[in-house]
Amino acid sequence: MKSNNLVAPLAWAVVYFLFGFASHELNGAFIASGYIWLPAGITVGALLLTPTARWFPLLVLLVAAQVLLGWIEQRELWRMMLFSLDEIGVAAIVVWLVRRAPFPMEGLFFVRGLLIIGVSASVVSGIFGAAWFQLTQGLSFLQTLRIWALSDLVGILIMTPVLAGWSQFRATRSGGIARTEFLLGLASFVAMVASAYMAFDSHIDRLVFDVQFSTTYVPLFFIALVTLLWGGRGGALSVAVLSLMAFVYNSLGRGPFVELVQLHSSNALLELQVYLAVASLLSLLISALKTTREQLHEDVARWKNEVELSLSASRQLAYTLDPQQLVFTWSGDVEALLGSPATQLHTLDQVLRQVSPLDQARLRQRWLDGDDGDERADMPFRLQDGGAVVLDSSRSLLDAEDRLALVAGVWRFSDKAQDTAEGRGV
Incomplete structure (x- = not known):
């Protein structure tokens, strides 16, 4: 070996x-x-x-x-x-x-x-x-x-x-910590140590607040904050530091758990074990939920990038139209194909101004006529300059009361449309 x-x-x-x-x-x-x-x-x-x-x-x-x-x-x-x-x-x-x-x-x-x-x-x-x-x-x-x-x-x-x-071995997937989150996490970690000292080796809580055992909950709150800000590693480190402080003070005969067992026949270390088990589980669950959310966001961002790249490579634009607000949401390289950024094509009127006047009424009716979403033929139309031919493939979604709830579709641009866009200097 x-x-x-x-x-x-x-x-x-x-x-x-x-x-x-x-x-x-x-x-x-x-x-x-x-x-x-x-x-x-x-x-x-x-x-x-x-x-x-x-x-x-x-x-x-x-x-x-x-x-x-x-x-x-x-x-x-x-x-x-x-x-x-x-x-x-x-x-x-x-x-x-x-x-x-x-x-x-x-x-x-x-x-x-x-x-x-x-x-x-x-x-x-x-x-x-x-x-x-x-x-x-x-x-x-x-x-x-x-x-x-x-x-x-x-x-x-x-x-x-x-x-x-x-x-x-990574229990969590976390990227770098932003400066603000790091400083807030550091402040929470220091507060956790200070509150643990107050709970286990100080009489400040009794003198100021007239409580003693209740202050043991305060470090758990700061452990939760550290886990949210620093992730699983910071949360695990906080639990380990709290455990070390609690074990040492308990072995020295200090802390609320030692005084608690004087009231009934239990063991201070067993009481402390349950307390620390709850602290560890709290940190683990927060870290896991935080990791799951971050992973979901990463998956959504990766999926969106893949869709955007596929649409751009195939010279297509995907859209959704809210028929109540008459606003669009676009996916794809809008500026390269239409000559205007997506922020300037947000409302229905802004989008229709990109379409040839001869096709505007037909396209408006297609989107707002309230069809039930059955198969319907694709609709060709021309852009404002009259040279680019675009094929609209769209479907409508009705709500429970048969009212138009959503319109979604795709614009497919021909090679001629791409040449026209490039001629406009896009």
């Missing part, structure tokens, strides 16, 4: 180890499953970003990173191997199955695929892990499953979009 093929898997293993160590530090002492497990997102991101043919060294090094992490934590080697096969093996199977699906992993499809991977991998690995701890240590199956599955799911929702958005 070439050494350069090991660089990326080794880098993933290092990142896995670092985030695993950080998760252990944020968790503190625990008996079975930790409340935070960010390497789950590293595993899913690495598998999505790596071709299937190169998975073997990646999986081996990820397992090695987990074993090394367990050795530092003074855990048994065989238990770490079982844990690795459960966490990493299940994630690999689920990602492999999702990658075989026919839909592309972008936009809303990316959100759907990520949710399928996250829920499936976290629940399946949690079932195996909870069953093991129940058999070996007599721990509650449902409680261990709840903690295991939620920590894996949140780790996937937090880390995978960041890795996907800032690598060659």
Whole structure:
């Protein structure tokens, strides 16, 4: 195996180890499953970003990173191997199955695929892990499953979009950011950090607004703004920064979630996990919808350019006429064929002035007579100069009350029409 093929898997293993160590530090002492497990997102991101043919060294090094992490934590080697096969093996199977699906992993499809991977991998690995701890240590199956599955799911929702958005695997298709959008996004990002500080490590909200827990909603608003302005990458980065701040403050015993659990028997980290899962899903959905809209606009613009080019090459003009407002909408090279820009051929009277006086009445009647759209013969007519012959092919559309609603058609210009247009200096 070439050494350069090991660089990326080794880098993933290092990142896995670092985030695993950080998760252990944020968790503190625990008996079975930790409340935070960010390497789950590293595993899913690495598998999505790596071709299937190169998975073997990646999986081996990820397992090695987990074993090394367990050795530092003074855990048994065989238990770490079982844990690795459960966490990493299940994630690999689920990602492999999702990658075989026919839909592309972008936009809303990316959100759907990520949710399928996250829920499936976290629940399946949690079932195996909870069953093991129940058999070996007599721990509650449902409680261990709840903690295991939620920590894996949140780790996937937090880390995978960041890795996907800032690598060659693109969850969104976004172009360059305009200067105004960049500055507004930067201001929103700074406001998100400031509001997160206010919510988790400040008493300003209590002193000024006489509230505490409600300020945790404010960072979600700014995450939504960052995602709208910066796209999926900015939104994922905002969620990651919010998660880091929230986890650190929570581990230090600060923040509303710590005080909230003092009122009832719950766990602050579990409360925080749900909060961050909602933040990540909010960012993902906004990014996906924004991407879908931008892609739709790109497709429409590309289709319009193709139609315009085809009409221009075949010396044709397509039009629609609103019979109520008597205004035209043109497609094609209007100025080259008629000698006037489309902006000067907007109303019916302006268009008819381009037609020979002998044909104006016939053409007006053809457009406004209210036919029901059945097949009718094409109508030849001449332009104002009398030299160019144009063939009009048009149909009418009636509404539910048999009133004329729309007229659409095509003007086909003969070679003689083109020569006349060129003679006018077009």
